[in-house]
Amino acid sequence: MKFSTSLIAFGMAAATAAMPQPRVDKPVGKWFDRYVVIVFENNNKDVTFGHPYWYNLTEMGMVLGDFHGTTHPSQPNYITMISNTIAGGVFDDADHNTTQMSLIDLFEPAGITWRAYMEGYTPLSNGGCNPISEDDETLYVRKHNPFMSFDNIRNNTKRCRNIVNAEQHFENDVALGADAPMYMFITPNLDNDAHNTNVSYAAPALQHYVDTMLNNADFMKNTMILITFDENDIYSPKYFGTDNNIYSVLLGNDTIQCYNCNDQQYYNHFSQVVTIEQNWGLDYIPQPDGSEEGWDQWWLPFGLLRNDGQDICASSPCDFFN
Numbered sequence: 609m610k611f612s613t614s615l616i617a618f619g620m621a622a623a624t625a626a627m628p629q630p631r632v633d634k635p636v637g638k639w640f641d642r643y644v645v646i647v648f649e650n651n652n653k654d655v656t657f658g659h660p661y662w663y664n665l666t667e668m669g670m671v672l673g674d675f676h677g678t679t680h681p682s683q684p685n686y687i688t689m690i691s692n693t694i695a696g697g698v699f700d701d702a703d704h705n706t707t708q709m710s711l712i713d714l715f716e717p718a719g720i721t722w723r724a725y726m727e728g729y730t731p732l733s734n735g736g737c738n739p740i741s742e743d744d745e746t747l748y749v750r751k752h753n754p755f756m757s758f759d760n761i762r763n764n765t766k767r768c769r770n771i772v773n774a775e776q777h778f779e780n781d782v783a784l785g786a787d788a789p790m791y792m793f794i795t796p797n798l799d800n801d802a803h804n805t806n807v808s809y810a811a812p813a814l815q816h817y818v819d820t821m822l823n824n825a826d827f828m829k830n831t832m833i834l835i836t837f838d839e840n841d842i843y844s845p846k847y848f849g850t851d852n853n854i855y856s857v858l859l860g861n862d863t864i865q866c867y868n869c870n871d872q873q874y875y876n877h878f879s880q881v882v883t884i885e886q887n888w889g890l891d892y893i894p895q896p897d898g899s900e901e902g903w904d905q906w907w908l909p910f911g912l913l914r915n916d917g918q919d920i921c922a923s924s925p926c927d928f929f930n
Contacts, residue, residue, distance in 0.1 A: 634719055635720060635790075635888050637830070637888050639863055639914065640830055640863040641790065642788065642831040643834070643884055643887070644792040644833045645794065645833075645836065646835050647752070647836060648801045648814070648837045650682070650803055650837070651807055651840065651841055652840045653840065659808055659811060662811065665859070666868070669864060670858045672873075672910070673871060674873060675836065675875045675876065676874070677837070677852040677877065678852075678876050678877050681701050683700065685877055686751070686752060687706075690754050690755070690793070690881065691754075691893060692878070692902025692905075693902055703741055705758075705759055706757055707759050708895075710761070711884060714885065718890055720790045721789045722789055723771075723772060723781060723792055723793075725781075725792065725793065725794045725795070726771060726773065727747070727774045728743055728745075728797040729746075729771065730773065731768065735765060737768035737771060752801070755767075755793075774796075778817070784827075818835075835859070836877075837856070838854075839854065858910065865912045865913065865914050871912045879907055882908065883909035883913075
C-alpha cells in the first residue's frame, strides 16, 4: 500500500532561517537521495504494533521485522546510529565525549548536506553547540543527541549550526523540497518520544513529522524514512533480558521494493550506517588508531530497497502481511 496523505496536521513554530543551498553536483544515491530517521524511546515492538497509528504505518511501508537495538541503556544506541562502534567511553547515559569519527566526517567531503533536529534544544547564541545535559522545561536531553558526544562536532561551530531546534526548523527545511538536507536525524523530546509517556502520547508528534514530509512531493522524491526506537523496554520484568527487538519501519514510495511487507533479515542500528555508506559510495569510518575493523565493514545494509537491481526477497528473507 502506498502512502496516504490524509493525516492530521500538528502545529509547530515556523523557522526564520533556511538551510544553505546544497552543492549543484550533490551526490546521487544508489537507493535513495535523502535519508530521514526519527527515533523514539524504550517500547517493545508488540506494544507499538498494538497502537492503530503505528500499525497503520506498517501498512504504508516496509517493516524491518528483525531489527534490534545494539545495547542498553539509551545513549550508546544513538551513538551506533552515526558511528561504527559503540564510541569509546559511551557506555551509559552520562555526558561522554569521544575523539572517534562519525558519518559527518564522511558526509562533508562528499557534499552530503545534513541536519539534526532536536526538540527543545537551544543552541548557543553564536550557533555553537550547547552541551547542556538536559532542559527540564523543554524536555531536551543530551543523551538522545549523539552528535554532541563527538569532539570534532561539539567543538566546531560550523558543524554545530547543523544541530537545530526541531520546532523552529523542521517544517521550513522540508518546505525546501528537493533542496532539503540529504540526511536528517530527528529526536523528539522526552514526552513526544514516549520515554516519559507511551506510544499513544507520541503518535501525534510522529504523525506531524510524517504528514509534513508526505505532503511535499518534491521533498519525498527518492527519500527514505526510517521510524525506529533506540531500544526496547528493559525496565519491564516481563521483557528484561530479551534480544532488544524493536519496532522499525521504512517509508518511501521511490525507495522500498514492497509495501505492507516484512523484511526478516537481522538488522541493528549499525545497519543504518552501512546502508548510508553504501548508498552514497562513502568510505568506511576508520578506527582512531587504524588497528581494527569497524562494524560497518562487514554489517549488512537494508536488503529490500528499490534500486539495487535485485528481485523482491531474492537476497533477504521476507514475507507479506497480505
